[in-house]
Amino acid sequence: MQARIIKIVSREYTLYTEEGMRVKAVLAGKIRLQTKPVAGDLVECEEISGQWTVQKILPRKSYLIRPACANVDQALIVMSTHDPEFSSALVDRLSFLIVQAGITPVLIVTKCDLGMSDDTKRAIEEYEQGPIQVIRSQKNYLEPALADVLKGKISVLTGQSGAGKSSLLNHLDPSFHLATQEISKALGRGKHTTRHNELHAVAGGLVADTPGFSSLDFSRMDKHELAQCVLDFRPYLGQCRFNDCIHENEPGCAVKEAVQAGKIPARRYQNYLDVLKLIQTRREY
Numbered sequence: 001m002q003a004r005i006i007k008i009v010s011r012e013y014t015l016y017t018e019e020g021m022r023v024k025a026v027l028a029g030k031i032r033l034q035t036k037p038v039a040g041d042l043v044e045c046e047e048i049s050g051q052w053t054v055q056k057i058l059p060r061k062s063y064l065i066r067p068a069c070a071n072v073d074q075a076l077i078v079m080s081t082h083d084p085e086f087s088s089a090l091v092d093r094l095s096f097l098i099v100q101a102g103i104t105p106v107l108i109v110t111k112c113d114l115g116m117s118d119d120t121k122r123a124i125e126e127y128e129q130g131p132i133q134v135i136r137s138q139k140n141y142l143e144p145a146l147a148d149v150l151k152g153k154i155s156v157l158t159g160q161s162g163a164g165k166s167s168l169l170n171h172l173d174p175s176f177h178l179a180t181q182e183i184s185k186a187l188g189r190g191k192h193t194t195r196h197n198e199l200h201a202v203a204g205g206l207v208a209d210t211p212g213f214s215s216l217d218f219s220r221m222d223k224h225e226l227a228q229c230v231l232d233f234r235p236y237l238g239q240c241r242f243n244d245c246i247h248e249n250e251p252g253c254a255v256k257e258a259v260q261a262g263k264i265p266a267r268r269y270q271n272y273l274d275v276l277k278l279i280q281t282r283r284e285y
């Protein structure tokens with residue numbers, strides 16, 4: 001039978017079986033030394049006289065190191081209109097790293113009930129016309145696209161402290177209240193708590209108990225890989241004069257032409273150039 005690992009504490013594995021049962025299992029001896037299973041792994045399991053064992057880890061479609069989680073479908077970039085201020089530089093940096101990890105970014109704009117600056121309003125509208133799904137969230141109203149965002153998927157949340165990650169989960173699933181407190185603890189203040197690895201059932205999907213991508217670490221990305229991770233560039237890749245174009249100063253660059261034609265917002269191109277510079281000027285050890 002197939003099942004999903006949703007929690008690992010020491011050697012005890014909690015599984016959701018395909019029949020919807022929640023069971024505790026141990027690893028079969030033969031796989032103990034091969035792949036290290038993580039939450040999100042899809043496994044073959046078996047029950048023999050009341051003892052469930054994990055027989056095999058099935059191939060992963062994505063793998064995140066922090067939080068250690070396999071098969072994550074999407075990362076919700078939780079960004080508030082203000083307090084903390086909306087930052088398109090941050091949205092873009094997160095989305096480059098999310099795409100690099102083989103995961104789909106989704107932008108959730110919180111605190112939309114509170115009003116926003118003209119510049120933030122414009123930045124959000126630009127995202128709404130771009131390649132990333134954007135959902136606006138506000139207090140006391142749950143729009144259908146938001147209500148369904150977790151359904152049937154494994155998600156990880158990311159975003160600054162105070163952006164509204166915990167509130168969002170509560171908003172999506174009020175019965176989740178207790179667990180959210182745990183999340184909050186794990187997120188920031190719980191440095192002394194042991195991070196176990198768990199996926200919570202929220203609003204029809206599974207959500208990692210620890211936010212991802214908080215280190216904004218570009219050390220494992222080179223400039224060519226970066227250009228591949230920019231969803232705004234995807235329609236133009238392969239159309240530049242040079243095969244190895246990094247869309248900076250090269251003549252005949254289809255990406256720069258798209259920026260000049262207003263098809264790619266200048267602010268997002270600038271965000272790309274800033275990360276490119278970061279990568280180009282870092283010291284290699």
Ligand SMILES: Nc1nc2c(ncn2[C@@H]2O[C@H](COP(=O)(O)OP(=O)(O)OP(=O)(O)O)[C@@H](O)[C@H]2O)c(=O)[nH]1
Nearest residue numbers: 110111137138139161162163164165166167184187
């Ligand atoms: N008005 C309004 N307030 C919100 C909204 N979302 C979150 N807040 C408030 O913003 C504050 C921060 O929200 P949290 O959910 O704690 O933020 P968080 O991202 O989980 O923060 P950390 O736990 O520090 O990572 C709280 O006071 C929330 O009530 C919203 O859509 N509208």
Ligand SMILES: [Zn+2]
Nearest residue numbers: 240245247253
């Ligand atoms: Zn180019």
